[in-house]
Amino acid sequence: MCGITGGLWLDESQAIAPATLDAMVASLEHRGPDDSGVHVEQLQRDVAGLVPGVALGFRRLSIIDLAGGHQPLCNEDGSIWLAFNGEIYNYRDLRRRLEGSGHQFQTHSDSETIVHLYEDLGTDCFSHLNGMFAIAIWDRNQRRLILARDRLGKKPLFYQDRQGQLLFGSELKSLAASPSFDRSLSKAAVDQFLTYQYVPHQNSIYQSARKLAPGHFIVFQPDRDAVQKQYWSVDWTHEVDISPQEATGRLEELLQDSIRLRLRSDVPLGAFLSGGIDSSLIVALSQQQLDNPLHTFSIGFREADFDETKYARLVADWVRTEHHEYKISPDAVSMLEQLVWHYDEPFGDSSAIPTWHLCKWTREHVTVALSGDGGDELFAGYDRYRALWMSRWFDRLIPAAPILGSQLVQNLRASNRQRSFVRRLQRFGEALNQPLSRRYMNWLQIFPERMRAELYREDFVAELPDEDPFEFFEAAWKKVGSRDVVSRASLADLVTYLPCDLMNKVDIASMAHGLECRQPLLDYRLVEFAASLPSRLKFGFTGSKLLLRNTFDRLLPRQIWTRKKMGFGVPLGSWFQGELRSLTENRLLGEDSRLHEFFRQDSLKLLVDQHMAGRVNHCYRLWNLLVLETWLRRWS
Numbered sequence: 001m002c003g004i005t006g007g008l009w010l011d012e013s014q015a016i017a018p019a020t021l022d023a024m025v026a027s028l029e030h031r032g033p034d035d036s037g038v039h040v041e042q043l044q045r046d047v048a049g050l051v052p053g054v055a056l057g058f059r060r061l062s063i064i065d066l067a068g069g070h071q072p073l074c075n076e077d078g079s080i081w082l083a084f085n086g087e088i089y090n091y092r093d094l095r096r097r098l099e100g101s102g103h104q105f106q107t108h109s110d111s112e113t114i115v116h117l118y119e120d121l122g123t124d125c126f127s128h129l130n131g132m133f134a135i136a137i138w139d140r141n142q143r144r145l146i147l148a149r150d151r152l153g154k155k156p157l158f159y160q161d162r163q164g165q166l167l168f169g170s171e172l173k174s175l176a177a178s179p180s181f182d183r184s185l186s187k188a189a190v191d192q193f194l195t196y197q198y199v200p201h202q203n204s205i206y207q208s209a210r211k212l213a214p215g216h217f218i219v220f221q222p223d224r225d226a227v228q229k230q231y232w233s234v235d236w237t238h239e240v241d242i243s244p245q246e247a248t249g250r251l252e253e254l255l256q257d258s259i260r261l262r263l264r265s266d267v268p269l270g271a272f273l274s275g276g277i278d279s280s281l282i283v284a285l286s287q288q289q290l291d292n293p294l295h296t297f298s299i300g301f302r303e304a305d306f307d308e309t310k311y312a313r314l315v316a317d318w319v320r321t322e323h324h325e326y327k328i329s330p331d332a333v334s335m336l337e338q339l340v341w342h343y344d345e346p347f348g349d350s351s352a353i354p355t356w357h358l359c360k361w362t363r364e365h366v367t368v369a370l371s372g373d374g375g376d377e378l379f380a381g382y383d384r385y386r387a388l389w390m391s392r393w394f395d396r397l398i399p400a401a402p403i404l405g406s407q408l409v410q411n412l413r414a415s416n417r418q419r420s421f422v423r424r425l426q427r428f429g430e431a432l433n434q435p436l437s438r439r440y441m442n443w444l445q446i447f448p449e450r451m452r453a454e455l456y457r458e459d460f461v462a463e464l465p466d467e468d469p470f471e472f473f474e475a476a477w478k479k480v481g482s483r484d485v486v487s488r489a490s491l492a493d494l495v496t497y498l499p500c501d502l503m504n505k506v507d508i509a510s511m512a513h514g515l516e517c518r519q520p521l522l523d524y525r526l527v528e529f530a531a532s533l534p535s536r537l538k539f540g541f542t543g544s545k546l547l548l549r550n551t552f553d554r555l556l557p558r559q560i561w562t563r564k565k566m567g568f569g570v571p572l573g574s575w576f577q578g579e580l581r582s583l584t585e586n587r588l589l590g591e592d593s594r595l596h597e598f599f600r601q602d603s604l605k606l607l608v609d610q611h612m613a614g615r616v617n618h619c620y621r622l623w624n625l626l627v628l629e630t631w632l633r634r635w636s
Contacts, residue, residue: 002032002058002059002060002061002071002084002085002086002170002339003025003026003028003029003030003031003032003055003058003059003085003169003170003171003174003511004056004058004059004083004084004085004134004135004136004157004168004169004170005021005024005025005027005057005058005083005167005168005169005170005174005175005204006021006024006026006054006055006056006057006083006136006167006168006169007054007055007165007166007168007178008052008053008054008055008145008165008166008220009043009052009053009054009164009165010043010050010052010053010164010222011151011164011165011167012043014163014164014165014180015042015043015053016040016053016055016165016167016178016349017334018040019093020078020177020178020179021038021040021055021057022038023177023178024057024167024169024175024177024178025038025057025058025059025174025348026177027169027171027173027174027176028057028169028171028173028174029058029059030342030511030512030513030514031059031061031085031170031171031514032058032059032060032061032431032512032514033061033514034060034061034062035058035059035060035062035070036057036058036059036060037057037058037060037070037071037072038055038056038057038058038072039054039055039056039072039074039083039138040053040054040055040056040073041054041055041082041138041140041192042273048143049143049222049223050143050222050223051140051143052143052145052222054081054138054145056072056081056082056083056136056138057083058071058072058083059073061367061516062266062267062512063087063265063266063267063367063368063516067106068106068109069107069108069111069112071084071111072547073085073107073111073112073115074115074562075115075116075119076104078140079139079140079141080115080118080119080137080138080139080140080141080211081137081138081140082111082114082115082118082136082138083135083136083608084111084114084133084134084135084136085133085134085135085155085170086115086131086132086133086135086150086154086155087109087110087131087132087133087136087516087518088110088113088129088130088131088132088133089130089261089262089264089523090130090261091110091113091131094113094128094129095113095216098113098116098117098120100547101120103119103120106166106525107173110131111585114129114135114137115137116375117129118137118158118208120329121257122587123146123148123217123219123229123231124231126139126148126217126231126232127232128149130261130523130524130525132150132152132154132155132518132519133148133149133150133154133155134147134148134149134150134156134157134170134212135147135149136157136168138572142201142221143221143222144219144220144221145166145219145220145221146217146218146219146220147168147212147217147218147220148160148212148216148217148218148231148452149213149214149215149216149217150211150214150215151214151215151232151524151527152214152215152374152494152499152503152522152524152527153201153213153215153498153499153500153503153504154170154503154507154519154522155170156170156211156504156507156508156509157169157170157211157212158170158171158172158175158204158209158210158211158212159175159209159210159218159227160175160176160181160182160206160208160209160210161209161210161220162182165180166220167180167181171344171481171508172204172205172209172344172345172594172635173344173458174499175209175356175631176344176526176635180618181206181209182206182207182208182209183206183418183635184206184207184208185205185206185207185208185636186199186203186204186205186206187460187463187464187465187598188464188465188467188469189203189204189205189206190205190346190598190628191452191464191469192469192472193205193346193348193624193628194446194447194452194455194471194500194624194628195445195446195447195452195470196359196444196445196446196473196500197347197348197349197369197446197501197620197624198345198346198348198349198474198500198501198504199211199345199346199500200345200472200496200500200502201213201214201499201539203347203440205345205631205635212228213230214495214499215230215231215232215233216228216230216231217229217231219286232524234360234527234528234531236479236480236481236483236491236531237377237479237481237482237483238532239483239487239532239533240532240533241535242533242537244457244537244547244550245415247533247537247547247551248547248550248551250529251526251529251530251548251551252280252551252552254284254523254525254526254529255285255520255523255526255539256289257523258520258521258523258525258526259282259286259289259370259520260289261523262288262370262518262520263289263290265367265368267366267367268365268366268367268368269294269295269367269368269369269370270293270294270295270296270297270362270365270366270368270369270370270371271283271286271294271295271296271297271321271361271370271371272297272298272358272368272369272370272371272517273296273298273312273315273316273321273323274298274308274311274312274372275298275308275309275310275312275313275314275315275560275563276308276311276372276560276565276566277372277375277381277545277549277556277560277561278372278373278374278375278376278381278521279371279372280311280315280372280560281372281375281548281552281555281556282370282371282372282456282480282520282521283296283315283316283319283321283370284315284318284319284552284555284556285552285555286370286520287319287320287321290601293317293320293321293322294321294322295321295322295323295324295365295366295367296312296315296316296322296323296324297323297324297326297358297361297369298312298313298323298324298325298326298358299325299326299327299328299354299357299358299361300325300326300327300328301327301328301329301354301570301571302327302329308566309325309327310324311559311560311563312325313325314557314559314560315556315560317559318556323378323587324361324362324365325524326357326361328354329629331579332353332579332580333579333580333583335353335356336583336626336627336630337630337634338356338422339352339353339356339627340627340630340631340634340635341634342508342509342512343504344507344635345631346624346627346628346631347504347505347508347627348446348623348624348627348628349501349505349621350506350569350570350572350620350623351505351570352505352509353570354570355505355506355509355510356512358509359510359512359513359515359517359532360512360513361507362515363513366511366515367514367515368515368516368517368518369510369515369516369517369518370517370518370519370520371506371517371518371519372519372521373498373502373506373519373521373522374498374519374521374522374527375492375521375545375548376478376490376493377452377490377491377493377494377497378490378494378526378527378530378531379530379538379544379545379546379547379548380486380490380535380538380539380544380545381544381545381565382488382490382493382544382565383565384443384444385486385489385490385539385544386438386539387443388436388439388443388486388489389485389486389539391439392436392438392485397530419511425471426494426541434478436485436488437473437474437477437488438470438474440477440485440489440492441470441473444473444497446620446621446624447621447624449470451621453498453602454603455599455600455603455604455607456598456599456600457599457600460597460598472496473492473496476491476492476495476496476565477489477492479491479492479495480492483535484535486535486538486539487534487535493533494531494566496528506519533547535561549561572612572619572620572622572623573617573619575619576611576612576619576622577611577612577614580626581612582607583626584622584626585608585612587626587629587630588604588608588622588626588629589601589604589605589608592622593629594629594632594633594636595625595628595629595632604625607621607622607625608622629630
């Protein structure tokens with residue numbers, strides 16, 4: 001697991017200076033503390049025309065082939081160079097095939113497999129890789145630089161292409177280390193951030209920078225426009241006709257093999273264990289394949305409403321792992337500054353705080369950790385899927401929208417508890433009079449359209465493009481076609497919320513501490529299979545994740561299968577009324593607030609006052625505003 005960066009230039013005046021390349025690489029040291037390297041080729045002309053200048057930079061976290069695997073690395077004649085961040089789990093099978101066709105290997109790393117596979121297949125090579133990756137390939141003979149990202153967006157990749165120069169990197173801070181990077185703020189991205197709590201691909205918070213979309217590659221060549229192609233696509237409308245018995249058999253086969261591949265490591269390996277179904281199942285199945293006890297890790301809060309450690313201990317004792325548990329009382333003020341530096345684009349998911357601490361704690365013991373990410377999207381685990389399903393019954397049976405959406409209900413006081421019934425009832429009722437896709441989005445978004453309109457200054461609104469942030473989610477919703485509402489919502493989440501929020505959260509938090517995180521449930525073969533299943537196999541009156549339980553019921557205690565979903569949250573509501581109160585009021589309402597450039601001061605003050613007085617729980621909205629303000633001070 002590593003960090004990559006570099007660029008390409010078509011004019012000598014746009015060349016990346018050695019000191020600049022060094023700074024770009026150094027900015028990613030946390031992603032790869034074990035090794036670094038660069039490869040530079042100067043711009044030149046030959047009989048066939050212009051050969052661009054190119055620079056590849058690399059920071060390495062050693063996981064496979066500790067002695068070898070130095071990057072950037074090349075093929076036998078030095079015509080193809082690679083900088084690669086990630087892990088290729090099927091590299092041994094690919095290597096045997098490549099050696100059989102005559103390729104000579106100098107290392108035992110998965111990285112070299114990509115170079116030789118590209119020699120044989122060109123850009124078709126990416127569809128043969130099972131893993132997580134961000135890849136840069138310089139092909140001197142073809143005079144092209146290729147950037148590629150894994151199917152589900154587990155590894156990030158940013159780029160800026162302007163004025164004859166390309167910059168790219170695993171994190172925005174590596175691009176920002178170049179003096180030629182354009183820091184102009186994207187107003188549309190601010191609007192998207194306040195909608196989703198992240199900036200969706202392919203946009204970034206900067207006007208000129210882009211994120212490569214999951215499952216895509218892009219080719220840069222002289223005298224041609226950049227060409228972006230999707231190498232992995234799934235027919236999300238397709239639903240298989242399969243019996244429950246066939247489904248359980250196929251699921252067990254795929255998940256067991258996915259875990260087998262992800263247990264390969266030349267460094268110590270463990271697993272996150274929250275006590276939820278997904279992480280518990282990954283731990284149980286992994287322990288079956290190991291001779292020694294698996295190291296498992298969980299963190300908890302002193303606030304009981306946010307603490308799951310008793311369930312994690314229950315699973316650890318049941319499976320007989322070597323369990324490590326840590327109770328935290330995070331300093332929210334210092335955490336904010338750390339998170340904004342590492343998440344160098346505004347990122348408002350407050351569960352980044354416990355994820356950060358979990359990764360830090362885990363890295364003190366192991367270098368690789370398995371996680372249960374993806375189970376909710378693939379097997380209909382979120383409570384909001386049940387809410388959407390129930391809302392269809394309300395549509396048909398009773399006129400619930402006028403009641404639950406009334407001011408009487410909306411003005412009820414909600415508590416700061418993790419699972420406040422009143423707050424959930426209000427969000428449920430407020431959306432009932434909307435179409436299904438917007439109804440569901442209303443439960444996801446941080447600031448609904450009405451609140452954003454009240455918040456924004458008129459001159460800020462005038463600068464926004466004529467597009468609705470909702471279009472990003474709706475495009476994904478439409479790809480699922482006419483399947484049932486649970487399938488539509490869960491598969492839309494799989495291509496929006498999962499890569500943009502969950503994968504981003506885990507990548508940055510883990511790599512900040514030099515920890516590699518692997519997600520067995522997100523093996524693309526398993527994703528394709530689960531996405532094709534009818535929701536009746538996953539979800540019903542008796543609960544969610546039915547297929548997981550029917551397949552693996554014997555592996556976990558009954559209490560794990562029947563417990564209520566808690567989520568990985570923090571007590572934001574009480575923090576804002578306590579240790580974060582002064583910082584919030586000073587940063588959001590002070591005369592030097594950067595948010596005043598975009599937002600109405602009276603609207604900001606109303607949000608703060610309502611929350612501090614306990615009239616309305618705006619904790620998630622205030623956190624997102626505080627993140628944005630802190631980001632503007634640090635990065636713009």
